[in-house]
Amino acid sequence: MERPGRLLLQSELRVRNAAYDVSLSRSLLIWKRRTSSPVYHPFRPRFCVPLFRRRPDPGVCHSVPVSEIISVREEEEENGSRQRDDGSWKKIREREGKDCRQAFTVLYVERCRQHRWRCAEVTFTCSDEAVCQHWVSSIREQLASNTSRPKHLLVYINPYGGKRQGKRIYEQKVAPLFTQAGISTSVIVTEYANHARDHLKMEAELKKFDGVVCVGGDGMFSEIIHGLIWRTQIDCGVDPNSPEEALSPCSLRIGIIPAGSTDCICFASVGTNDPVTSALHIIVGDSQPLDVCSVHHNNMFLRYSVSLLGYGFYGDVLSDSERKRWMGPARYDFSGLKMFLTHHYYEGTVSYLPAKGIIGTPRDATRCRSGCVICQHNGQLNSERSEKYEMDEASDSESSGEWRTIRGKFLAINAASMSCACPRSPKGLSPAAHLADGTTDLILVRKCSRFNFLRHLLRHTSKDDQFDLTFIEVHRVRRFRFMPRHCQSDSDLELDLHENSKRQIFSQICKDHPACGCAPAYSSWNCDGEILTHTGIDVRVHGQLIKLFARGIEELPVFEDLSNPCAI
Ligand SMILES: Nc1ncnc2c1ncn2[C@@H]1O[C@H](COP(=O)(O)OP(=O)(O)OP(=O)(O)O)[C@@H](O)[C@H]1O
Numbered sequence: 394m395e396r397p398g399r400l401l402l403q404s405e406l407r408v409r410n411a412a413y414d415v416s417l418s419r420s421l422l423i424w425k426r427r428t429s430s431p432v433y434h435p436f437r438p439r440f441c442v443p444l445f446r447r448r449p450d451p452g453v454c455h456s457v458p459v460s461e462i463i464s465v466r467e468e469e470e471e472n473g474s475r476q477r478d479d480g481s482w483k484k485i486r487e488r489e490g491k492d493c494r495q496a497f498t499v500l501y502v503e504r505c506r507q508h509r510w511r512c513a514e515v516t517f518t519c520s521d522e523a524v525c526q527h528w529v530s531s532i533r534e535q536l537a538s539n540t541s542r543p544k545h546l547l548v549y550i551n552p553y554g555g556k557r558q559g560k561r562i563y564e565q566k567v568a569p570l571f572t573q574a575g576i577s578t579s580v581i582v583t584e585y586a587n588h589a590r591d592h593l594k595m596e597a598e599l600k601k602f603d604g605v606v607c608v609g610g611d612g613m614f615s616e617i618i619h620g621l622i623w624r625t626q627i628d629c630g631v632d633p634n635s636p637e638e639a640l641s642p643c644s645l646r647i648g649i650i651p652a653g654s655t656d657c658i659c660f661a662s663v664g665t666n667d668p669v670t671s672a673l674h675i676i677v678g679d680s681q682p683l684d685v686c687s688v689h690h691n692n693m694f695l696r697y698s699v700s701l702l703g704y705g706f707y708g709d710v711l712s713d714s715e716r717k718r719w720m721g722p723a724r725y726d727f728s729g730l731k732m733f734l735t736h737h738y739y740e741g742t743v744s745y746l747p748a749k750g751i752i753g754t755p756r757d758a759t760r761c762r763s764g765c766v767i768c769q770h771n772g773q774l775n776s777e778r779s780e781k782y783e784m785d786e787a788s789d790s791e792s793s794g795e796w797r798t799i800r801g802k803f804l805a806i807n808a809a810s811m812s813c814a815c816p817r818s819p820k821g822l823s824p825a826a827h828l829a830d831g832t833t834d835l836i837l838v839r840k841c842s843r844f845n846f847l848r849h850l851l852r853h854t855s856k857d858d859q860f861d862l863t864f865i866e867v868h869r870v871r872r873f874r875f876m877p878r879h880c881q882s883d884s885d886l887e888l889d890l891h892e893n894s895k896r897q898i899f900s901q902i903c904k905d906h907p908a909c910g911c912a913p914a915y916s917s918w919n920c921d922g923e924i925l926t927h928t929g930i931d932v933r934v935h936g937q938l939i940k941l942f943a944r945g946i947e948e949l950p951v952f953e954d955l956s957n958p959c960a961i
């Protein structure tokens with residue numbers, strides 16, 4: 394909890410007929426009840442000591458960081474009652490003797506369970522109009538001095554994502570909050586797939602906006618980043634097609650209003666899939682950098698990925714589920730079960746460049762959380778390295794032979810650039826992965842029995858380490874390549890042809906005859922929920938290439954007495 398710092402204003406004001414000492418500093422708004430007998434108030438969870446667990450919440454002292462005030466409004470009197478800016482009516486006329494009171498209302502962020510945020514409000518009254526106006530203008534000045542808050546946003550809504558609720562969610566839950574916070578918007582409801590991507594690439598007047606908002610799921614978010622990253626590279630004179638280019642970071646932040654089926658990027662960066670929480674993170678101007686992987690095939694650009702690149706199990710789940718879009722979000726459970734029972738494995742070669750000099754491993758118990766020190770440390774290391782790389786290309790680890798190669802049979806090859814936590818997999822595919830450390834966790838699930846694979850899948854929801862199994866290995870990497878066996882060169886294939894020749898011929902025949910029960914020769918890559926057109930790929934992590942209107946998942950607060958600004 395922040396300390397209040399130098400006071401800008403201090404007055405005695407009233408809240409619902411009770412007298413409060415109210416103070417405003419650059420960092421905090423505090424209102425403290427003027428009474429010697431504490432009143433326990435069970436209905437308001439966020440007070441000065443929001444989750445203070447050692448004594449009951451006294452309910453007499455409240456504090457809100459100025460950075461979490463959404464807006465302040467004057468209450469205007471009309472026909473004996475006062476009208477709110479949003480048009481609803483609220484009787485707050487209070488009289489002390491014959492004095493009519495002036496009032497203003499502060500809207501602020503209130504934390505609820507499971508990382509959810511809500512918009513709460515408190516109305517202050519006083520008999521002196523000048524005092525009231527001084528308060529309103531002082532709070533407004535503080536809000537205006539915060540340059541990280543967006544004022545103009547470009548909003549794209551996918552009306553067909555998830556349960557097709559995107560438009561309703563935006564209009565009913567998000568737009569009113571943006572209006573309250575004085576944010577103006579240009580809204581585009583997409584008419585076809587890739588509408589948002591192409592608009593961002595070619596048409597959007599990006600200079601007019603402080604950020605882009607995506608209303609939809611991971612697929613819609615993917616459209617937005619493809620448009621924005623492409624446009625940024627063109628504007629900066631960088632070739633977006635080259636796998637060796639250092640890409641320029643995008644300056645516009647992206648807000649995600651979850652309205653899709655998985656919404657893994659929102660869940661893993663905010664901690665919940667809740668449109669109001671996301672809207673509030675946008676309003677307060679949060680910023681969370683995010684790693685982006687570029688995926689190439691034979692030096693040809695295919696796509697970007699920020700969450701999961703999955704071959705084998707997750708590729709097959711996605712291919713199968715795309716044919717069942719009519720089922721809505723349940724399609725993933727249906728196809729997941731089907732692909733688990735099918736139990737296909739695939740042969741190929743994975744090569745990777747381990748991330749050296751970083752702190753953190755995929756088996757850590759610590760998690761990427763708000764203000765993550767691992768992301769800060771490794772992010773700094775990455776930017777120093779890329780400067781060095783630009784000066785001295787001979788230092789490229791590739792030429793100094795640090796690549797490692799694994800050939801084998803795999804049920805799944807997953808690269809998780811973030812935890813990939815989502816309601817279906819609350820810990821995520823790689824629970825210790827980081828949003829912005831410049832690496833991706835490469836998880837290799839070797840061919841094993843159905844029972845063992847189920848043990849691995851079930852550990853996504855239990856406390857057990859999902860990588861602590863003999864058929865699994867996990868590496869934190871900066872770059873990796875995959876070549877399916879059927880694409881390997883003749884000389885590579887000759888090495889193991891003698892032991893596998895029958896199966897090779899069989900699988901080539903049987904991929905055209907699935908009914909015979911033989912495994913297909915190759916799967917496809919699931920790239921953030923989109924199927925890639927090629928299976929042989931070269932993946933490179935670009936640390937902190939984009940920024941979200943988010944702050945990472947917040948730790949549950951543990952408050953000490955000293956941190957209580959009301960005690961000062
Ligand atoms: N107007 C539109 N008509 C058809 N498709 C669209 C339209 N706008 C966007 N799309 C496409 O719809 C696809 C799915 O959208 P979205 O990601 O929002 O939902 P989802 O697939 O249900 O959720 P998730 O990706 O989280 O699993 C995206 O790939 C996007 O390109």
Ligand SMILES: CCCCCCCCCCCCC/C=C/[C@@H](O)[C@H](CO)NC(C)=O
Binds near residue numbers: 707921
């Ligand atoms: C034995 C039954 C197993 C059921 C498995 C169900 C599928 C779980 C899906 C968890 C996916 C977590 C990673 C998220 C990836 C997203 O990028 C992507 C796009 O939204 N979603 C999917 C499902 O590929």
Ligand SMILES: [Ca+2]
Binds near residue numbers: 809811826827830831
């Ligand atoms: Ca990462």
